Amino acid sequence: MKIQKLSPHEAQKIAAGEVVERPANIVKELLENSLDAGASAITITVEHGGKNSITVTDNGCGMEQEDARICFERHTTSKIRSVTELETVKTFGFRGEALASICSVAQVTITTKPKNFLEGIKLSIEGGKLRQVDVVGCPVGTTISIHNLFYNVPARKKFLKTTATEWGHIVSLFKACALSNPQVHFRLVHDTTIAYNCPPVKGTIERIAQLFDTPLTTHIVELSIPESSDIKLSGAVTTQQYARYDRGGMFFFVNGRWVKNYQLGQAVTKGYLNVLSAGRYPAAVIHLELAPHLVDINVHPKKEEIQFLNPRTVQSSITQAVKTTLEHSLSQQLKRTISFATTNTLVEPLFQEIEDVPSFPPFSLQSPSNTSEFQGFSSELPVVKQAAAPKIAAQDKEFATVIDQDKQEALDQEYSVVGHYHNTYILLEKQGSLLFIDQHAAHERILYERFANRFEPLATVRLLFPIIITLSAQHLKLLEPHLNLFEQNGISAEQIGDTQLAIKATPVFLKDCPIHDLIDQMLGWIEELQGIDPEEFYKTITEKLRAQMACKAAIKAGDSLSKEAMEELLHDLTKTKNRFSCPHGRPTSWELPLLEVERRFKRKT
Ligand code: ADP
Ligand code: MG
Numbered sequence: 001m002k003i004q005k006l007s008p009h010e011a012q013k014i015a016a017g018e019v020v021e022r023p024a025n026i027v028k029e030l031l032e033n034s035l036d037a038g039a040s041a042i043t044i045t046v047e048h049g050g051k052n053s054i055t056v057t058d059n060g061c062g063m064e065q066e067d068a069r070i071c072f073e074r075h076t077t078s079k080i081r082s083v084t085e086l087e088t089v090k091t092f093g094f095r096g097e098a099l100a101s102i103c104s105v106a107q108v109t110i111t112t113k114p115k116n117f118l119e120g121i122k123l124s125i126e127g128g129k130l131r132q133v134d135v136v137g138c139p140v141g142t143t144i145s146i147h148n149l150f151y152n153v154p155a156r157k158k159f160l161k162t163t164a165t166e167w168g169h170i171v172s173l174f175k176a177c178a179l180s181n182p183q184v185h186f187r188l189v190h191d192t193t194i195a196y197n198c199p200p201v202k203g204t205i206e207r208i209a210q211l212f213d214t215p216l217t218t219h220i221v222e223l224s225i226p227e228s229s230d231i232k233l234s235g236a237v238t239t240q241q242y243a244r245y246d247r248g249g250m251f252f253f254v255n256g257r258w259v260k261n262y263q264l265g266q267a268v269t270k271g272y273l274n275v276l277s278a279g280r281y282p283a284a285v286i287h288l289e290l291a292p293h294l295v296d297i298n299v300h301p302k303k304e305e306i307q308f309l310n311p312r313t314v315q316s317s318i319t320q321a322v323k324t325t326l327e328h329s330l331s332q333q334l335k336r337t338i339s340f341a342t343t344n345t346l347v348e349p350l351f352q353e354i355e356d357v358p359s360f361p362p363f364s365l366q367s368p369s370n371t372s373e374f375q376g377f378s379s380e381l382p383v384v385k386q387a388a389a390p391k392i393a394a395q396d397k398e399f400a401t402v403i404d405q406d407k408q409e410a411l412d413q414e415y416s417v418v419g420h421y422h423n424t425y426i427l428l429e430k431q432g433s434l435l436f437i438d439q440h441a442a443h444e445r446i447l448y449e450r451f452a453n454r455f456e457p458l459a460t461v462r463l464l465f466p467i468i469i470t471l472s473a474q475h476l477k478l479l480e481p482h483l484n485l486f487e488q489n490g491i492s493a494e495q496i497g498d499t500q501l502a503i504k505a506t507p508v509f510l511k512d513c514p515i516h517d518l519i520d521q522m523l524g525w526i527e528e529l530q531g532i533d534p535e536e537f538y539k540t541i542t543e544k545l546r547a548q549m550a551c552k553a554a555i556k557a558g559d560s561l562s563k564e565a566m567e568e569l570l571h572d573l574t575k576t577k578n579r580f581s582c583p584h585g586r587p588t589s590w591e592l593p594l595l596e597v598e599r600r601f602k603r604k605t
Helices: 008-019 023-036 065-070 083-088 098-104 163-180 204-211 214-218 262-270 311-343 382-401 407-414 439-453 473-488 515-529 534-553 563-574 594-600
Strands: 041-047 053-058 107-113 120-126 129-136 141-147 185-190 193-198 220-222 232-238 250-254 257-259 284-289 416-421 425-430 433-438 460-470 492-496 500-507 589-592
Touching: 023 041, 023 053, 023 098, 023 141, 023 163, 041 163, 065 120, 098 107, 163 185, 163 193, 163 204, 163 250, 163 257, 193 204, 193 473, 204 214, 204 220, 204 232, 204 284, 204 460, 214 220, 214 460, 214 515, 220 311, 232 311, 250 262, 262 284, 262 311, 284 311, 416 563, 425 439, 425 563, 433 439, 433 563, 433 594, 439 534, 439 563, 460 492, 460 515, 473 492, 473 500, 473 515, 473 534, 500 515, 515 534
Parallel strands: 041 185, 250 284
Antiparallel strands: 041 053, 053 141, 107 120, 107 141, 120 129, 185 193, 220 232, 232 284, 250 257, 416 425, 425 433, 433 589, 460 500, 492 500
8 A cells, every 4th residue: 555644743844844934934924923913012033044943022911831732733723713703804814724833843842921920831852742741930921942854844944045035034024013012112133143122112104213324224114105095004105216126125014914916016016107217126015904805914824925916006095095195295205405506605614713724826737747738838838837836825925814705806816707518617817727626525635634634623513403324233333432532523422222322413514414324434444454554544534424425425426516606615615624535536627727727729830
């Protein structure tokens, strides 16, 4: 006889595969059990992407000893009594299968104690069999630990992916769970490092701020729902300014349950039509509320796939909500940009003026790096330059004290602004030559020198609402010893928890600049410079930070400037040290001598 009935245990191992494919599935089942148990705080600890161990601790209702002893057997559930209750079930679990499946393919310990009990119970289970029971002291709630996943199913163990991949799945699952339960305190620990710590918050937007990187969190807006919407929707989406190369930033929930559904992702992306190019995706967190009879969540044993009775209505409601949200956010942004443009004058003089201005005539092209074909002509002009030098130096001294009074007159004697080219270069006529000033490079240098040579603390603004920046725990650890560097440069940053920084004040110059970019760059430098001499490290990183602050705060290429703004910039430049190059080494000015122009027109040879 060839056909044999499998022993129940072997059959269970095979069945377990339906629910337990990978560590993230276990985390999901355990989290759902904790939520079903009414927990308000849940900690997940995993080792090696969950391949070595997974532990979930909650402060939920716990189990009485008799319940605990059978909870890991098949079809044991406290959540329904009969199939007729399936229609109305509100809990995540109801099949009574998860713990049984997990216990059949791993070594498990369950420690649990309900409220008002003095003692808890600890069960050790291996291969689905109860090996040991101890009465223990423990807090109210349940801790379930899983070791050696698939130790008895080598075929499945082989299919586990790299630690990074398995960890990635756990993170997605964790984010989904945290997003749909903002009232619960979630922690996720990986190999002794706290990856996420999310205390309870009011809603989706705050939860997003705890979970995602800064580019995403700065571009997220709450979903605006059109009044005509057929479906109850809520959530948040990223604005037009944000895009990513994968769909991993989209999370959908139906009646609180995380679901994966390709059509829902498409419906969101459709809302960005003509805004995001092909292959680029937004991020979105969308909650749908539907009467239970309009959805079938039962199509998949892991309850992830979902079918809608009216998929079209659901999709079009989502697309419409996304469109409305984007239009709304765009009009808000335009309003903001207009008010910014009308108040955006050049930086007010916030610093003491520099006294020891070198006696160079402004903007003459002397740097040997300018090896253009015109260089020969520069050397034809030495007499002019030397003659001009003492005069300018005297004026500089005057500017240092009486900045505003005769500024206009004094500048006019030396050069005149003849135009603005490509909204990037200020054109000057000076002693017969045409001078090009790169407005961004010039402003960058001015600001850099101000940062570097100030005698007083930087003028800063206290932010009404601190900017919250979310980083990975590793990055924050790396940054933390250097926060004083930010402080010295006017950025007051305070660590909150293990993954967040609150930016409470910034230099006045930087008040409209993306501080998170600076922080990301700083992290890059810290990583790059690690191991070098501490003094050198400090010096280099300070220089880089100041250069980057100057770069962020400086007017940009392409910004249109009024004549007054151009003149103010030029005036400041004449009084700046190292004015011939920007902090990154690019030239700030370039000179086209008259002789060269005349040669081009064959007036002279
Ligand atoms: P289901 O969740 O479908 O009921 P499970 O196998 O996941 O089935 O769990 C079986 C039972 O064990 C649950 O119905 C519940 O009574 C109990 N249980 C599991 N995990 C916990 C927990 N973290 N806290 C309290 N009770 C739990
Ligand atoms: Mg369950």
